[in-house]
Amino acid sequence: MTAGAIHSAEDARRIARRRLPWMVFDYIDGAAGTETGAARNRAALDALTLRPRVLQDVSQRSMASSVFGQATERPFGIAPMGMCNLSGPGADLMLARLAARYKIPHGVSTVASTPLEQIIETAQGHAWFQLYFSGDGAGTFKLVERAKSAGYQTLVLTVDVPEVGRRPRELRHGFKMPFKIGPRQFVDFALHPRWSIGSLLAGKPQMANFLMDGYEFDRTESRAKADWSTLARLRDAWPGNLVVKGVLDSEDALRLKQEGVDAIQVSSHGARQLESAPAPIACLAAIREAVGPDYPLFFDSGLRSGEDALKALVHGADFVFFGRILQFAIAAAGEAGLERLWDVLSDEMSIAMAQTGMRDLSGLRGA
Ligand SMILES: Cc1cc2nc3c(=O)[nH]c(=O)nc-3n(C[C@H](O)[C@H](O)[C@H](O)COP(=O)(O)O)c2cc1C
Secondary structure (H helix, E strand, C coil), rough: CCCCCCHHHHHHHHHHHHHCHHHHHHHHCCCCCHHHHHHHHHHHEEEEEECCCHHHHHCCCCCCCCEEEEEEECCCCECCCCCHHHCCCHHHHHHHHHHHHCCCEEEEEECCCCCHHHHHHCCCEEEEEEECCCCCCCCHHHHHHHHHCCCCEEEEEEEECCCCCHHHHHHHHHCCCCCCCCCHHHHHHHHCCCHHHHHHHHCCCCCCCHCCCCCCCCCCCCCCCCHHHHHHHHHHCCCCCEEEEEEEEEEHHHHHCCCCCEEEECCCCCCCCCCCCCHHHHHHHHHHHHHHCCCCEEEEECCCHHHHHHHHCCCCCEEEECCHHHHHHHHHHHHHHHHHHHHHHHHHHHHHHCCCCCCCCCCCCCC
16 A cells, blocks of 8 residues: 555545554544544534635735744644554654654653654754643652753643543553553454564654653553642743643633743643543634734644644644554555645645645735
């Protein structure tokens, strides 16, 4: 199967579903509970329309944007995702190379499968470190220092996982980190030999940031102790840009702005946490209203095309992020698949811009 078979994010997902062990596909694809949160966001995105405009000479178009004063070649980046190397060996570094090429931010998860130092080096600095507060915070603040020494300038604190949401599809397969291969997983891997040979022989994917001496990490350890004083402590400890990710409420957004946070990422974690959360796309306008027109606002969750991304930009986001579809592209056709999907997303956005009379992304809100 070549990357050329990918004409949409759904193509990438369909091919990935065939190639990945069920356990891995369902870990990446799954959402909280009975997955109505994911459906609600999809329905809300589908219900939004863009305004077609005609006769605007849109022959020259640019998708250039900027974030924290740095020029980017696209208004979209890579959302932080744990254990990306499960989608294919070397996935983290494929994403990092993509970030370097387009000068876009690559979110590096606390639970990434490649050490944070190696990712920022490959991304040529275009990497943001995503932080989970966990346990009593001792390990968390060690990671902050480590990210600072590695040269990270932007820290993303994810706040929508005080406890890890239940995702039944993943639980049914016995998905666990560190990875345990019992009889059920053995059958699953045997039925997906291409993945198993590539991924398991390359070395079992691990949570690479915790392979530190004296550091034990438990993925299920409670993150529930974090509160506003934790944020204040982090603000003091981090001189760079501080983003808070996973915000859906305008009162929270306003308080975060007042507490000195540099940007907010409106997100439902791709519908992986609170099933009953409102559709993030439907929260964007109210949050924009609360924080004012000039405050940096980012968006992710449920974006499946360049046209979806444009909708989020039009409805108040300054910059947006794609998540699981990038992993599906890697699972479908490796780095060529990732590049192909990126081109598809870029094309989709560029064409939608032409059809809505946009030559560039300046002043697009309310278009
Ligand atoms: C497999 C997977 C792992 C994820 N891991 C993390 C993580 O470690 N930290 C984090 O802040 N968000 C994580 N996310 C959420 C993403 O950053 C992002 O919010 C979400 O994927 C966006 O939705 P989308 O996948 O529908 O585009 C993860 C998402 C997926 C699909």
